[in-house]
Amino acid sequence: MKQLLLFISVFVLSVSAYAQKAGVISGKITDQVENFSLPGATVKLTEGNRYTITDQIGDFEFLGVPAGTYTVEVIYMGYQTQSQQVTVEEGKNTVINFVLVAGSETLDEVIVVGDALRGQARALNQQKNNSNITNVISSDQVGRFPDSNIGDALKRVPGITMQNDQGEARNIIVRGLAPSLNSVTINGDRIPSAEGDNRNVQMDLIPSDMISTIQVNKTLTPDMDADAIGGSVNLVTRATPNGERISATLAGGYSPIREKGIYTGAFVYGNRYFDNKLGVVVSGSYNDNDFGSDNIEAVWTEDDFGNVYVQEQQIRKYDVQRIRRSGSFAVDYKFNEYNTIFASGIYNWRDDRENRFRVTYDDIEPEYNGEEIVSYMGTVKRETKGGADNNRNKNRRLEDQRVQNYSLRGEHLLSPKLDLDWQANYAVAKEFRPNERYIEFEQEDLPFDVNLSDMRKPFVTTTGEDLSSFEFSELTENRDYTKESEFGAKVNIRFPFSVIEGQKGRLRTGLRLRLKDKLRDNNFFAYEPLEDITLADVATSYWGGDGFNPGSQYVPGTFASAAYLGGLDLNNPNLYESESDPSEFLAVNYKAKENIFAGYVRWDQDLTDKLSVILGARIENTHIDYTGNRVLDEEELEGKIETTNSYTNVLPGITFKYDATSDLVIRAAFTTSLARPNYYDLAPYINNVASDSEIMAGNPDLKATYAYNFDLMAENYFKSVGLISGGVFYKNLQDFIYTYSNNQYSNADFANDFPGQDNPVPVGEEWTFVQSRNGDNVDVYGFEVAFQRQLDFLPGFLKYFGVYVNYTYTDSKAKGIADEDGNERKDVSLPGTAPHMFNGSLSWENSKFSARVSTNFASDYLDELGSDEFNDSYYDKQFFLDINASYKITKNLRIFAEAKNLTNQPLRYYQGVQDRVKQLEYYQGRYNLGIKFDF
Secondary structure, three states, rough: OOHHOOOOOOHHHHHHHHHHHEEEEEEEEEEEEOEEEOOOOOOEEEEOOOOEOOOOOOOEEEEEEEEEEEEEEEEEEEOOEEEEEEEEOOOOOEEEEEEOHHHHHHHHEOOOOHHHHHHHHHHHHHHOOOOEEEEEEEEHHHOOOOOOEEHHHHHOOEEEEEEOOOOOOEEEEOOOOOOOOEEEEEEEEEOOOOOOOOOOOOOOOOOOOHHHEEEEEEEOOOOOOOOOOEEEEEEEEEEEEEEEEEEEEEEEEOOOOOOOEEEEEEEEEEEEEOOOOOEEEEEEEEEEEEEEEEEEEEEEEEEOOEEEEEEEEEEEEEEEEEEEEEEEEEEEEOOOOEEEEEEEEEEEEEEEEEEEEEEEEEEEEEEEEOEEEEEEEEEEEEEEEEEEEOOOOOEEEEEEEEEEEEEEEEEEEOOOOOOOOEEEEEEEEEEEEEEEEEEEEEEEEEEEEOOOOOOOOOOEOOHHHHHHHHHHEEEEEEEEEEEEEEEEEEEEEEEEEEOOOOEEEEEEHHHHHHHEEEOOOHHHEEEEEEEOOOHHHOEEEEOOOOOOOOOOOOOOEEEEOOOHHHOOOHHHHHOOOOOOEHHHHHOOEEEEEEEEEEEEEEEEEEOOOOEEEEEEEEEEEEEEEEEEEEEOOOOOEEEEEEEEEEEEEEEEEEEEEEOOOOOOEEEEEEEEEEOOOOOHHHHHOOEEEEHHHEEEEEOOOOOOEEEEEEEEEEEEEEEOOOOEEOOOOOOOEEEEEEEEEEEOOOHHHHHHHOOOOOOOOOOOOOOEEEEEEEOOOOEEEEEEEEEEEEOOOOOOOHHHEEEEEEEEEEEEEEOEEOOOOOOOOOOOOOOOOOEEEEEEEEEEEEEEEEEEEEEEEEEOOOEEEEOOOOHHHHEEOOEEEEEEEEEEOOOOOEEEEEEOOOOOOOEEEEOOOOOOOEEEEOOOOOEEEEEEEEE
């Protein structure tokens, strides 16, 4: 790292001294109608065939231009080409701006480009001119779909599928690679995770109307953080406008599953001051959705005679309210043509309130006649989940999640041949769950009727339930707290450097620092009433099966009411005995520090007028410092375990880009990337449960998964704003991480795995041991194709139709995974690899009216490896259908309507084979009607 810093310093001094004999050309490209910046524009100097690409705010810059007169030409898909002459003086920055007129040029006419295509043009121009393989979505495109959060918007991108929670897209899977193998950033800075045990960013936390551009980087360049094997999703917040902008949205909606309303509001205000030196934009968003879900779940088992039956079944009714609030700002100040600073921040806050009413048919034991099952016995449990009766919980479980990011950066032209940029950011993610309460009553030794005629919907009933026979089982309250913070800083320099005369070349190098802290601090208390109570003694709520989405045969039944649970005075010693329950929190609490130091060199070189290459390498050093708990029989803290580790990864890469024609771009890349283990997998805890002969342990010696990536992509862009593309990819993952389970774990095994630790395994006995471990390697491969175009070549009203379709195929093979007997499993795929993903939409739009029908499909895939094939968990296939439309009343005012999930697509998991349902949860559709003002 010291050598790299010295290298940068020497180059800064030498290039700065040499550069005074040349000048600089810079400027900004904007749209004539909206005055929006146009990123991704190609800006050429016709003399010498030099070119550059505008950045996210439409700015461009030519370094080291010899003094003289030049013609500057701007090419932008969907806009008319423009050119101007400019004279460059030695040692000076010559500023020239362009205002482009929308319209696609052909040989004999200019085709008018409407509102929708202008947004699509901004996205496709960036995608076309990016050096790496990307997909780009502009805020205008997001607005054309009924997507209220970033997760829903991302599922439209080729190669991406989303895991849902309560009907909303939450965890991202890129090219079949699980959320832990991808990264999510805001303006290039990693977003910390509010999850307690992993690095996943909840994509349903951030409203889509707070983001101006979504960039999905499917290949990395050396100047990018390397922790993204599947891909890196970069969320670009709104930049300051080029003039005054005012925008507001108001909408109301309906969730039929609970017959409740949806309320949405958003605003944007931006302007420039002090002769355009100072730019400011602020925005805010609010969404309140009161809904729910209907759910059944099952756990399957197989006896010694080959009989497969349900060991446990649950019927769940959820009532959920999610309130999202988001605010952001951006400020820039241009001191002069050489120095500009930027500041930005975004604050996202979601309250997730939930009641769950769950009946469990548990401990189902078969009775036999020989090898044949003739009847079942078991226990019925009725549980209410809620929270304290206060202003925050409101009798519901409250999950308070907040993610915020603040950034300060600068761009400086140090000389005509050297520029420098720097950035510092601070980000925090928190999840707080206060006063979360559960109360359960149970009735034992009941006869069960288990109907498995339809294994997709197993049905367990009993005739022996009696409220007065449901005895008190448990009453608990917990407080969970997770916090992750990250401070980041980076500095980069760039200067011309070409080894081929007459061809463009440039060298970039820089340093990166990331300091991360993670804490999980939970506690848990159990309460015992001083007087015996049954379910018949408390205030109750009852729900029948009418309208229950999995089927009216499933009757949730009677539960302690949410108001009763919330109103209990648990701190009154005259009513309850309280006791801390360490088994619920000692083993899961931990602290983590992670410091990452990185440096890179990136060389961009045009080999010919059509072929260019990016060659470079990145070095990342990771130092971790973790503290976990050693727990005896779940409840006794025997002591703290502290571990440190450090490792260095070298990550080379090379990317080729070939402009076969002005419209056809071919990219090929070999890159390397990594994925660090989840936090809790690294925590050095040991939890031995003697009553179950089981040990669970963290693994601080886990290696980061390292990937070799090969990509080939061809994209043909239409001048009338559109795209047809196809590509293949292959990834080889070394040391991927999986959950290891061994039910023949011995005293000697423990001594080998944990030398120096007190051994809980009695000599001669076999326990079950569970730990995350590195596997051997995984091969992931596939292809993707995409097509989007306005059908403007058709006659009459048909020319207003537009098509957007994409398909991705992915497969994988994993090696080095052992079953619970220690035998390697064959033909195992990597969890999260969905073989087939498809998006399609058909739109119609003229100057006033637009409408779109959208579909999204993902096939079933392995979600989690069990101890064997029977216990593997799969995420079932999904098909969504959405419709939205809008009508422009005036130039600045339009109304819109949205209908989502018209297929009532459930979230479904299955165990082992598709017929054995593990979870089946329905949400029904959602509907919105609103008005948007944009000036």
